[in-house]
Amino acid sequence: MTMGPRWRPPARTDIRIVEADRGDAGPRVELPTATDTRALGRALGEVLHAGDLIILGGPLGAGKTALTQGIGDGLGVTTGVVSPTFVIARVHLEGRIPLVHVDAYRLGGLGELDDLDLDVSQDESVTVIEWGAGMAEALSDAYLRIDLARADDSDVRTAVLDAHGGDWAARVAEALRARHV
Numbered sequence: 284m285t286m287g288p289r290w291r292p293p294a295r296t297d298i299r300i301v302e303a304d305r306g307d308a309g310p311r312v313e314l315p316t317a318t319d320t321r322a323l324g325r326a327l328g329e330v331l332h333a334g335d336l337i338i339l340g341g342p343l344g345a346g347k348t349a350l351t352q353g354i355g356d357g358l359g360v361t362t363g364v365v366s367p368t369f370v371i372a373r374v375h376l377e378g379r380i381p382l383v384h385v386d387a388y389r390l391g392g393l394g395e396l397d398d399l400d401l402d403v404s405q406d407e408s409v410t411v412i413e414w415g416a417g418m419a420e421a422l423s424d425a426y427l428r429i430d431l432a433r434a435d436d437s438d439v440r441t442a443v444l445d446a447h448g449g450d451w452a453a454r455v456a457e458a459l460r461a462r463h464v
């Protein structure tokens with residue numbers, strides 16, 4: 284078999300599904316290091332479509348930006364994904380699909396997001412919103428909500444991936460399978 288220049292072996296990581304079937308709730312994944320959190324993001328980035336909305340929750344330093352960096356990698360974003368805290372939103376145009384990365388920490392409401400007048404529409408891009416829980420759900424009927432939690436005494440993070448509508452549940456499963464987790 285001939286491998287094209289873009290072929291890469293699947294990344295080896297320590298991502299582990301702690302609980303796959305939680306009834307109505309999505310899988311819970313354990314992420315020992317920041318590299319693992321980025322790897323989860325990369326796996327998700329590879330299954331994203333234009334119009335997708337991902338809402339990230341979790342406390343300060345939980346790894347929301349680290350996860351978004353991985354999503355950027357998976358989309359082929361080559362410019363650095365950094366926290367958009369002071370600019371509210373950053374648009375990365377060089378990947379497979381435009382990535383709109385929002386930090387809603389200081390955002391009073393979704394109207395303020397509209398006022399930013401971004402270069403791309405929600406339909407044609409992937410939107411990832413840190414601190415978006417309880418607000419950004421109104422942007423779309425279908426979205427993936429990821430809640431990150433951190434341990435008190437180690438770097439370990441856990442991510443709960445909750446699919447809402449669309450084909451999110453199937454795509455989350457596909458992304459996790461792709462990483463052999």
Ligand SMILES: Nc1ncnc2c1ncn2[C@@H]1O[C@H](COP(=O)(O)OP(=O)(O)OP(=O)(O)O)[C@@H](O)[C@H]1O
Pocket residue numbers: 314315316317318319320341342343344345346347348349350366413438439440
């Ligand atoms: N398992 C892990 N997953 C993610 N980040 C980790 C992990 N272990 C250590 N870290 C470190 O924790 C920090 C996470 O910071 P990050 O900016 O991603 O968090 P955040 O949730 O976006 O914070 P904020 O609420 O300020 O936006 C980074 O410095 C990262 O290197």
Ligand SMILES: [Mg+2]
Pocket residue numbers: 347348349366413
């Ligand atoms: Mg952040």
